[in-house]
Amino acid sequence: MINIVLFGKPGAGKGTQAEFLKGKYNLTHISTGDVFRYHLKNNTELGKLARIFMDAGDLVPDELTIKMLQDEVERHTDTKGFLFDGFPRTIAQAQALDVFLATKSWEVTATIALEANDEVLIQRLLERGKTSGRIDDQDEEKIRNRYVEYNEKTAPLIEYYSKQNKFYPVNGIGSIAEITERLSTVIDKL
Ligand code: AMP
Numbered sequence: 635m636i637n638i639v640l641f642g643k644p645g646a647g648k649g650t651q652a653e654f655l656k657g658k659y660n661l662t663h664i665s666t667g668d669v670f671r672y673h674l675k676n677n678t679e680l681g682k683l684a685r686i687f688m689d690a691g692d693l694v695p696d697e698l699t700i701k702m703l704q705d706e707v708e709r710h711t712d713t714k715g716f717l718f719d720g721f722p723r724t725i726a727q728a729q730a731l732d733v734f735l736a737t738k739s740w741e742v743t744a745t746i747a748l749e750a751n752d753e754v755l756i757q758r759l760l761e762r763g764k765t766s767g768r769i770d771d772q773d774e775e776k777i778r779n780r781y782v783e784y785n786e787k788t789a790p791l792i793e794y795y796s797k798q799n800k801f802y803p804v805n806g807i808g809s810i811a812e813i814t815e816r817l818s819t820v821i822d823k824l
Contacts, residue, residue: 635740636661636715636824639722641791642748644780645755645762646806647813651748652719654814659821662710665719666699669706671768689769691776693723693783700730711738723788728795745795746820748806748813752781 638661640648649665656663670688673681680702687694703721710716722728735741756777763771770776795801804816 636743636821637718637735637740638715638821639718639742639745639795640720640748641745641795642806643750643752643755643784644777645759646748646750647810648719648748650810651814651817652717654810655817655821656717658814658818659715659717661715661717662713663717663719664703664706664710664721666703666721666723667719669702670694673702689776691770691779691783693787696724696726696730699723700727700734703727703731704734707734715743722791723784725787725790725794728791742795742798742800743824744800744802744820745791746802746804746817747792748817749803750806754807756781 636659638655640652640655642648649668652663652665655661670681670684674685674688675681680698683698684694693699699721703718707716718731722731731742756774759771759777760774762768763773770780792801802820804813804820806813808816
């Protein structure tokens with residue numbers, strides 16, 4: 635069992651890289667952003683609750699997010715491992731993930747961070763917003779708010795995982811293939 639947290643700011647390329655890594659390492663990919671967008675599209679109860687936060691570029695409250703993540707994991711317990719993309723994003727989520735995985739005698743194996751400069755990422759997201767249809771990618775103010783959320787609530791996870799010797803930063807600037815290679819170098823040594 636190998637459980638990887640793919641970490642990084644919005645636009646860092648987590649989703650793109652997850653698409654390659656899940657096949658290469660036979661991992662179950664869970665993107666909390668994608669699961670939330672599925673609920674929004676289908677107008678489920680969770681979707682109705684999450685929409686207001688997502689459209690504003692705010693994090694969805696921990697209680698809803700943790701419950702949703704646990705449900706997703708429970709649906710795939712026969713896997714060789716998980717690739718968590720966009721989760722955890724707060725210390726409370728990270729602690730809940732540790733406790734939850736421990737109930738199955740599992741743990742986070744490594745957190746791998748895609749690093750890139752904010753201004754590069756903001757331009758990338760604005761570009762993506764032209765075609766993605768995502769409201770949170772189309773407005774610079776909402777994008778900047780997502781970075782405020784990241785800096786306040788998500789960045790402390792760097793220390794959380796570093797203390798456990800599980801944090802692996804990777805340069806996130808380069809071609810998609812180059813970055814997959816850098817991530818693979820880390821995963822192959824785990
Ligand atoms: P993403 O696709 O990962 O950029 O996520 C899009 C939006 O979904 C975020 O801006 C949040 O509103 C929400 N979201 C996704 N994952 C989480 C999470 N782990 N905690 C709270 N909100 C989340």
